[in-house]
Every structure is written in structure tokens, then in C-alpha cells.
Amino acid sequence: MRTVILTILLVLPTIAQLKQIEDLDFTDHSNGSPKISRSSYFKQDFRLGYKLKLFCEANGTPRPRIVWYHRGVEVNPDHNRTIRFSIHGDTTSSHLEIDPTSIGDKGEYECVATNSKGSRVKKFLTDYQY
Ligand SMILES: *[C@@H]1O[C@H](CO)[C@@H](O)[C@H](O)[C@H]1NC(C)=O
Numbered sequence: 001m002r003t004v005i006l007t008i009l010l011v012l013p014t015i016a017q018l019k020q021i022e023d024l025d026f027t028d029h030s031n032g033s034p035k036i037s038r039s040s041y042f043k044q045d046f047r048l049g050y051k052l053k054l055f056c057e058a059n060g061t062p063r064p065r066i067v068w069y070h071r072g073v074e075v076n077p078d079h080n081r082t083i084r085f086s087i088h089g090d091t092t093s094s095h096l097e098i099d100p101t102s103i104g105d106k107g108e109y110e111c112v113a114t115n116s117k118g119s120r121v122k123k124f125l126t127d128y129q130y
Pocket residue numbers: 078079080099100102
């Protein structure tokens with residue numbers, strides 16, 4: 001009986017619950033290691049040929065730097081990809097914007113905030129709609 005209930009609980013989680021699991025943070029940040037303070041939603045759909053925007057903000061001491069990854073590969077700015085950073089005190093914010101999007105832009109993105117004390121990852125999952 002217990003197994004059956006557990007199985008149901010494992011199958012049921014919605015994206016919203018997955019997001020909460022994703023956001024649990026058991027790290028001790030008191031040593032200054034980066035903490036993701038704000039970000040756009042974990043799950044984000046974009047319309048093919050239109051804009052995709054992801055946002056991530058991290059703080060730490062020293063102030064972290066942010067690098068974006070798409071399916072494990074660092075995102076470099078190009079004709080259709082813009083990365084903007086803004087810094088304020090111990091906080092770094094970054095916007096990744098892809099415009100226009102194409103099919104290859106779907107999948108997992110990561111915002112990785114790093115300083116000398118450690119590193120913290122915020123993941124995003126994107127998919128396209130027509
Ligand atoms: C940028 O987008 C245009 C239009 O979709 C596309 O033709 C081109 O290949 C893209 N360039 C890069 C570097 O992805």
C-alpha cells in the first residue's frame with residue numbers, strides 16, 4: 001500500500017511543484033558564496049521566430065559573475081543572442097535575450113553565478129510553440 005501511494009506521489013508532481021523542488025537551496029551562504037536572489041520562471045515557452053528572455057540575479061561576497069549555458073555549452077553573444085549584465089553592490093543581474101528564436105534554442109538553460117567562495121546554478125527549461 002505504501003509503495004502504491006509513493007508511486008502516485010512521484011508521478012503526480014506538476015511543473016509548479018518541480019519548480020519548488022528546483023528552487024530548494026540548502027547551501028550555507030554565510031561565507032559569501034553566491035545566492036540566486038531573483039530569476040524568471042523555471043519553465044518558459046517561446047514562439048518560434050519571436051523573443052526568448054531569461055533573467056537571473058545573484059548576490060555574494062565578492063560579487064559573483066554570471067555565465068549562461070544552453071545544454072551545457074556556454075552561450076556566447078551573437079547576431080541573435082544578447083547578454084546584458086548590471087551590477088549593484090554585491091549583486092549581479094543578467095538578462096539573456098534570443099531574438100529571433102529558432103528550434104535549436106529550446107531545452108535547458110543554466111545561469112551559473114560564481115565567486116571565489118563557490119558557485120550556484122539556476123536552471124531553466126524552455127520549449128517552443130508555433
Ligand atoms: C539569426 O537569426 C536569423 C533569422 O532567424 C538566422 O537566419 C541566422 O542564422 C541566425 N544567426 C545566428 C548566428 O544564429
